[in-house]
Structure formats: structure tokens, C-alpha cells
Amino acid sequence: MQIDFHYYATYAAAYLAGYSHKECMDISYSAFMVDQCSKTLLKKLGADTSAATTMLQLEMMDAGGDIISLQEITAIWSSFHFLPKDLYAQKSKHPKRYMHKYRLICGPDSELVKKTVELAKGSSLQAAGIAMHVLADTWAHAYFAGTPSLVINNVDNDIYEITDPDDRLTDRRIVFNHNPASPDDPEKNSYTNSMYVNNENSVMNLGHGRAGHLPDYSFMRYRYMPAWDDYRMMIKDNPRDYHNAFCQMIHALKYLRGLTDSFETGVYDTDAVSPYDERIRQILGRRQLLASDDWKQFAHDLSNEDIEDFDIDKYQDEYLMAVAGKRPDTFLGRFIDAASAHKKMVCTQIAASKNPLAGFAGKIKE
Amino acid sequence: MTRFQRAKEIIYALLIMIAAVAMIADPGEGYKIIIGIIGLYFTVLGIIRLYYYFTMARFMVGGRRSLYTGIIMFDFGLLAGTLTNVPHYYIFLYLIGLHAFGGAVDILRSLESYRYKASWKLKMTHGLIDIAVAIVCVIFLKNINVAVFVYAIGLLYSAFLRIIGACRKTKFIYIQ
Amino acid sequence: MNTDSQIKLRRYCDNLRLSGMSYIILGIWAVIKILAMLTMDANTVNELAKAFSQAGLDPNDPFVKLIYQIMILIMVLIILYVHLRIGTGAIRYSKGRKKKGFLFLAFIVAAFTAFSIVMDLIHPEYGLFSGYSDSKLGSLVIDVTVLFIFIDTFVAIKMIDRYRENAD
Numbered sequence: 001m002q003i004d005f006h007y008y009a010t011y012a013a014a015y016l017a018g019y020s021h022k023e024c025m026d027i028s029y030s031a032f033m034v035d036q037c038s039k040t041l042l043k044k045l046g047a048d049t050s051a052a053t054t055m056l057q058l059e060m061m062d063a064g065g066d067i068i069s070l071q072e073i074t075a076i077w078s079s080f081h082f083l084p085k086d087l088y089a090q091k092s093k094h095p096k097r098y099m100h101k102y103r104l105i106c107g108p109d110s111e112l113v114k115k116t117v118e119l120a121k122g123s124s125l126q127a128a129g130i131a132m133h134v135l136a137d138t139w140a141h142a143y144f145a146g147t148p149s150l151v152i153n154n155v156d157n158d159i160y161e162i163t164d165p166d167d168r169l170t171d172r173r174i175v176f177n178h179n180p181a182s183p184d185d186p187e188k189n190s191y192t193n194s195m196y197v198n199n200e201n202s203v204m205n206l207g208h209g210r211a212g213h214l215p216d217y218s219f220m221r222y223r224y225m226p227a228w229d230d231y232r233m234m235i236k237d238n239p240r241d242y243h244n245a246f247c248q249m250i251h252a253l254k255y256l257r258g259l260t261d262s263f264e265t266g267v268y269d270t271d272a273v274s275p276y277d278e279r280i281r282q283i284l285g286r287r288q289l290l291a292s293d294d295w296k297q298f299a300h301d302l303s304n305e306d307i308e309d310f311d312i313d314k315y316q317d318e319y320l321m322a323v324a325g326k327r328p329d330t331f332l333g334r335f336i337d338a339a340s341a342h343k344k345m346v347c348t349q350i351a352a353s354k355n356p357l358a359g360f361a362g363k364i365k366e
Numbered sequence: 367m368t369r370f371q372r373a374k375e376i377i378y379a380l381l382i383m384i385a386a387v388a389m390i391a392d393p394g395e396g397y398k399i400i401i402g403i404i405g406l407y408f409t410v411l412g413i414i415r416l417y418y419y420f421t422m423a424r425f426m427v428g429g430r431r432s433l434y435t436g437i438i439m440f441d442f443g444l445l446a447g448t449l450t451n452v453p454h455y456y457i458f459l460y461l462i463g464l465h466a467f468g469g470a471v472d473i474l475r476s477l478e479s480y481r482y483k484a485s486w487k488l489k490m491t492h493g494l495i496d497i498a499v500a501i502v503c504v505i506f507l508k509n510i511n512v513a514v515f516v517y518a519i520g521l522l523y524s525a526f527l528r529i530i531g532a533c534r535k536t537k538f539i540y541i542q
Numbered sequence: 543m544n545t546d547s548q549i550k551l552r553r554y555c556d557n558l559r560l561s562g563m564s565y566i567i568l569g570i571w572a573v574i575k576i577l578a579m580l581t582m583d584a585n586t587v588n589e590l591a592k593a594f595s596q597a598g599l600d601p602n603d604p605f606v607k608l609i610y611q612i613m614i615l616i617m618v619l620i621i622l623y624v625h626l627r628i629g630t631g632a633i634r635y636s637k638g639r640k641k642k643g644f645l646f647l648a649f650i651v652a653a654f655t656a657f658s659i660v661m662d663l664i665h666p667e668y669g670l671f672s673g674y675s676d677s678k679l680g681s682l683v684i685d686v687t688v689l690f691i692f693i694d695t696f697v698a699i700k701m702i703d704r705y706r707e708n709a710d
Contacts, residue, residue: 444680
């Protein structure tokens with residue numbers, strides 16, 4: 001997902017869950033900060049780089065193919081952007097090496113997303129924001145894994161956009177190119193994706209790179225064959241999935257706020273959304289690469305407040321000028337702590353399933 | 367890295383260094399060693415690709431590609447090992463391509479680091495050195511000794527980096 | 543969309559397409575190998591020179607050289623034609639075209655390949671059993687691969703015909 005959903009839509013969901021404007025801003029800032037908090041930024045702040053929630057392209061290109069680099073990549077991407085659906089999935093006659101990767105496939109309504117939301121309970125607004133980012137991405141990034149893997153994340157070039165669900169003969173073949181400088185063009189049906197690289201652990205095979213940004217466009221409905229699904233055709237309905245993500249965020253945020261006793265997977269707060277349902281579905285269905293303006297307007301109409309645009313520098317001075325002992329009390333300090341806690345939880349769960357891809361189970365070596 | 371992996375890396379690096387020094391000492395024989403190394407490299411790569419097919423790629427849509435790629439690489443490796451009269455132009459082309467491409471990537475990465483206000487000078491230096499090596503190869507295209515010398519220096523450099531990598535402290539993800 | 547027939551049809555079409563592409567690439571690789579052996583392998587070059595001399599021809603004669611080069615060119619074109627014909631036929635069939643003309647050529651080449659595998663093993667001079675060499679092993683590996691591609695092609699076409707009927 002992109003800034004339109006992680007920032008503006010998250011604000012709207014938080015407001016519908018009953019948070020104040022200021023609280024909504026903190027939650028939505030933290031939610032989008034997950035896409036900005038790289039090692040490079042943390043180094044600049046003098047903060048612990050193990051709390052990184054994303055990797056810049058140059059950081060990924062620098063990563064080697066050794067097990068330690070792979071674990072670093074997997075720990076970040078599986079924790080924050082491709083939360084695994086079923087760490088104990090079974091597939092007969094498949095070797096362990098394959099299954100380690102297969103079990104990292106992302107999907108919504110998982111045990112891990114429940115743990116993610118529960119971890120944020122009683123914690124900071126920053127933790128809530130991080131949880132919302134992770135939750136939302138389980139919908140958009142479903143069927144891909146947060147680890148470099150050709151055998152899981154590859155997509156062949158036969159992807160078709162479903163323009164009319166009732167008339168499949170109108171499906172249009174997506175045309176991909178590998179030029180990152182050329183923008184995606186929905187009208188010409190032309191999109192960018194990462195190149196095919198016949199190397200299992202290449203970063204080109206991380207996440208949904210081979211499907212380009214299709215999972216991040218809320219209007220997109222498409223069908224394709226995932227590499228792992230034995231020639232079955234998968235239909236990805238982003239308008240429906242994003243709608244579910246939005247409703248599930250409200251349910252989660254109500255739980256975090258204490259309005260409900262528990263967070264359950266498979267529960268979507270459609271009641272809270274019903275007065276605005278038509279408008280939300282219009283935003284989700286509109287053919288545009290970024291729906292920030294629409295979501296921002298919607299958020300503004302809800303709260304009648306000015307929604308500040310995201311500014312990555314906003315809280316950096318506060319963090320840099322604080323004395324070392326007081327840094328955890330700053331906005332970014334709380335974000336960094338929450339990110340570390342979430343990453344530790346996810347990596348622990350992955351290691352507990354005897355999957356070494358996100359780290360070894362053991363004590364810290366001094 | 368485990369101790370065994372560290373030892374393996376260091377021994378491998380030392381062997382590469384010995385081969386590189388031998389090449390520089392006797393460029394004529396050294397050239398044959400280069401052909402042999404390239405042949406062995408592709409043969410082993412082919413076997414690795416075939417192993418990958420049987421353990422992973424056969425479960426993937428379109429995974430057969432790895433099978434056929436592996437076989438062609440394996441055959442290329444065997445062929446390269448048998449050729450006895452490869453004009454040194456081909457080795458130069460390989461070296462020029464390797465260094466020019468590697469240098470360009472390093473320079474682009476250093477520019478991106480610069481944009482993010484991260485450290486960029488070391489990477490820029492690596493990139494410029496690689497480009498300079500590629501230019502040297504073009505200038506001395508007719509001199510087989512230069513080809514061997516450049517290749518051997520490249521081997522020494524990568525062996526040196528391996529030793530540094532093996533001696534690096536490795537982090538472990540904190541799991542209680 | 544995901545009935546058993548539809549899934550199997552996709553699988554066999556994909557296998558056929560890959561077999562076709564691989565056979566074309568193997569053809570290009572065969573040509574590269576031949577040219578590499580003729581220019582960069584001293585043993586091959588010496589043997590050719592010896593063969594010319596034994597036939598009473600001067601290998602340095604420009605006319606002899608020209609005829610030799612034309613023969614190499616014809617051989618290369620035949621190899622490329624056969625591989626392209628069979629490979630593109632397989633790819634087109636996988637995409638829905640119903641013409642099977644390429645199969646006749648495929649059967650002939652498959653038979654030759656099977657014979658070639660036997661010779662790769664037992665030939666008194668060039669066979670693997672008469673003395674190991676890397677090039678003999680390479681030859682055997684490629685021939686076995688080509689035979690596998692052909693068997694895969696024939697099976698895939700049979701299955702595609704069956705599942706296309708079911709899908710219809």
C-alpha cells in the first residue's frame with residue numbers, strides 16, 4: 001500500500017474508531033513512518049538501526065546473498081509489510097528448504113495479525129500506527145512473501161486486469177516494462193515491474209516486485225498465477241480487499257481504544273463505515289495511481305480539521321535535541337521502541353516455527 | 367557465521383590468493399588457469415542450478431527454465447574447460463564488462479547514498495577504480511599479460527574482501 | 543477457472559512452451575559450440591587440416607577455404623531451421639494453434655537423438671565408454687536433455703488435446 005491508505009485512510013479509520021484529531025495524526029504518521037524508517041535514517045538520527053522498518057533500494061542492493069543478509073531482509077519485510085499468514089502450513093512432498101519460504105506467504109486474518117494488534121494494546125499511539133500499517137498490508141500484499149524467493153514471489157507475464165467481473169472476455173493483459181523511470185499508466189495498461197532474475201535469493205524476487213505496484217492500487221482487479229500455487233489462477237480484488245482492510249482497521253482501533261474487549265480476525269466494522277460506504281467505494285474504485293487527495297478530503301470532511309501532509313523531518317529535531325536518556329519519550333523514540341517490540345514478536349514467532357529465515361533462535365552473543 | 371563457515375571462507379580466500387600470485391608470476395600458464403577457472407565456475411554453477419531445480423524450482427510455475435539453464439551452464443563449463451586456444455580478446459571482454467558494469471552500479475549507489483546524506487565516498491572510490499580498470503583493459507587490449515594481471519588483481523581483491531567478511535562480527539536476531 | 547482440467551491444461555501448455563523455447567536456445571547453443579570448436583579448439587582445427595590433406599586438398603587454398611565456410615554456413619542454417627521449426631511449432635501449439643506439422647520433424651530428430659545417445663556411450667572412438675573426456679560428457683548431457691524435451695513435448699501435446707476437449 002501507499003501513502004494514500006497508510007496515512008490518510010488510516011487517519012479516517014482512527015477517527016471513525018473514536019480517536020481525536022491529534023491522536024489520529026499521531027497514529028497515521030506512525031503508520032506511514034513504517035515506509036520511511038530505514039537504517040540510513042536511523043543512522044542519521046544516531047538511533048538503533050535494528051529498529052529499521054523498511055529498506056531503501058540502495059540498502060537492498062548492498063545486501064549480500066549470505067544467510068545473515070537474507071535474515072536481515074526477511075526480518076524487516078516479513079515483520080512490517082508481508083506478515084505471514086500461516087507459519088505451520090503443510091504441503092506434502094516438499095523439501096524443508098521450500099517450506100521455510102512457503103510458510104512466509106502473507107495473508108489477512110492470521111494469528112500473527114491478531115498478536116500484532118494485541119501487542120499494541122496498552123502501548124503508545126505509535127504502536128497503534130505500526131499495527132495498522134502491518135494489518136493493512138496483509139490485505140494488499142497477500143500471496144507474496146517478505147523474503148527474497150523466486151519460487152514463491154515470481155509471477156509470469158500473464159497477468160490480466162479484470163475490467164468487468166461479469167464479462168471475463170473483456171479482461172486486458174497487463175503490459176509490463178522494467179524501466180523504473182517510466183510511470184505506470186492505467187489508461188494504456190502499462191506498468192513497471194522488477195526484472196526476472198533466475199536467482200532464488202535476489203532482492204528482485206522480494207515481495208510483490210514481480211507484479212509491480214498492482215497490489216498497491218486500490219482500483220485494481222486482476223488475475224494471475226502465483227509461482228507457488230501449482231498452476232491455479234488467483235483473482236485479486238483490491239477494491240474488496242482494501243474495503244475489508246479499512247473496516248478491520250476500525251475494529252482493531254476500537255479494541256486498542258478500549259471500546260471492545262477483543263480483536264478477532266474475520267471481523268470487519270462495516271457498521272461504522274455504512275454512512276460513508278458509497279463514498280469509500282468510489283475512492284477505492286477510481287482509476288488513479290494515488291488516491292491521497294480523495295482520502296485527505298474524506299478525512300477532512302469527517303473531522304473538519306486540516307490534515308497536515310506527511311513530513312519526514314517533523315519529529316527529527318525533537319529526537320536529536322533530546323538528551324540520551326530522554327529520547328525514548330520523544331515521538332520517534334516511542335516509534336522506534338514500538339517497532340523493535342513488534343519485530344521481536346514476529347521474529348520470535350517465525351523462529352518458534354523452526355524457520356531460520358528471520359533469524360536464529362538463541363541468545364545474544366556479546 | 368559459524369566457526370566452520372569462517373574457516374571455510376578464509377581457506378578459500380587463501381587458495382584464491384595463491385592462484386592469483388601464481389598467475390602474476392607466470393602469465394602464460396596463468397592464462398590457462400583463467401580459462402580453467404571460468405570453465406570450472408560455470409560447471410559448478412550449472413550443477414548448483416540443477417540442484418536448485420530438483421529441490422525448489424520444480425514446484426514453481428515455469429520452474430523448468432532452471433533445469434534447462436542449469437544444463438546449458440554445465441555444458442558451457444565443460445566446453446570452456448576443453449578449449450585450448452581462446453583468443454585473449456574474449457577474456458578482456460569479460461573483464462571489461464564485469465568491471466565497467468560493477469563500477470557503474472557502485473557510482474549510482476554512491477550517488478543515491480549522497481542524496482540520502484549517508485556515507486558515499488568509499489563506494490564512489492570503488493566505482494571509479496572499477497571504471498579505471500575497465501579503461502586499462504581497453505587500452506591494453508593486445509597485451510595478454512595485462513589481461514592476466516588485471517584478472518589476478520581482481521581475484522586478490524575479492525579474496526581480501528572475503529577475509530574481511532569472515533572476520534566481521536555477525537549479529538544474531540535477539541530471540542528470547 | 544480452477545477445475546482439475548483447467549489446471550492441468552495450464553501446466554502442460556506451460557511445459558510445452560518452455561520445451562519449445564529451450565529447444566530453440568539449445569539450437570543457438572549448438573551453433574555457438576560448433577563455431578567455438580572450429581575456431582578455438584586446436585585439436586579440432588588440426589583434425590580438420592589433416593582431413594583436408596588426406597582428401598588431397600590444400601587447407602590454405604582460398605577456394606577450399608570458401609567451400610569449407612559455405613559448408614559450415616549451410617550446416618548452421620540447417621541446425622537453426624530444425625530447432626526453430628520445432629521450437630516455434632511447440633510454442634504456437636501451447637498458445638492454442640492446432641497445427642501439428644512440426645511433430646513429423648520432431649519424431650525424426652528424436653529418433654536420431656536416441657541413436658546419438660547410444661553412440662555417445664558405445665562408439666569405439668567417440669563414446670564415453672572408450673575413454674572419458676569433458677566434451678563427451680557434455681555431448682551426452684545435451685543429447686539426453688534434447689530427448690527429454692522431445693518426450694515432454696509429445697506427452698504435453700497428447701495431454702493438451704485431451705484437456706482441451708474437456709475444457710470445450
